Amino acid sequence: MRLTKRGEYALRTMIRLGIAEHQNEGVISVSTLAEQEHLPFKFLEAILFELRTAGYVESVRGKYGGTRLARPMKTIKMGEIVRLIDGKLAPIGCASETEYEKCSCPDETHCGLRMLMIDVRNAIANILDKYTLENVVEVTLRKQEQCTTSRKPAKKKAGSPKHADPADGFLAVLLDQGA
Structure with missing residues (x-):
């Protein structure tokens, strides 16, 4: 699975x-x-239209109008949003539950690649379908609070390559109840 810019922005x-x-x-x-999310205005309008059509957000008209959530955060699974915007979660079509595509493999039933990609799809789906928007908002706010109350600046070596630190992951912050 590759999250598109459209999916990321949504x-x-x-x-x-x-x-x-x-x-x-x-x-x-x-x-x-x-402006706040550094997103292209027209692209965001199209995404909001799709989210509004699906019932996730609603628009309020008028001088002080705008957009807000249309459903409680605890009822919105992250996987729902990804599937709405980007479609299948499987990395290859023959491993997809929702958008299955026959592959070119001569023996799909016994194909090791297909079996591996089904496990990848399942792992992705299990995480995205387990957590709600409420969970992600809670973790985001907790991480922001940790950063503002931390007295030690993060240590970064000059010229070191940028990478995704596992300690910065959603689950690491979610499970870090003591901090």
């Missing part, structure tokens, strides 16, 4: 709207959303 938008709801900010204008 998830970032939903998380920002969830934070706004958690902090009682009310509706957020599309221009403010685009």
Whole structure:
């Protein structure tokens, strides 16, 4: 699975709207959303249209109008949003539950690659379908709070390659209840 820019922007938008709801900010204008999340305005409008059509967000018209969540955060699974925007979670079509495509393998039933990719799909689906928008908003806010209350600046070596540190992952922050 590769999350497209459209999928990434949709998830970032939903998380920002969830934070706004958690902090009682009310509706957020599309221009403010685009500016805060560094997203192209027209692209964001198209994504919001899709999210609105599916019932995840709603628009409020008028001078102080904007967008807000249409459903409680605890009822929105992250996997739902990814599937809505990007479709299948499987890395290859023959491993997909929702958008199966016959592969060119001569023996699909016994294909080791297909079996491996089914496990990859299952792992991705298990995580995305386990956590709700509420969980992600909670972890995001917790991480922001940790960063603002931390007295030690993060140690970074000059010229070191950028990488995804496992300690910065969602599950690491979610499971770090003591910090």
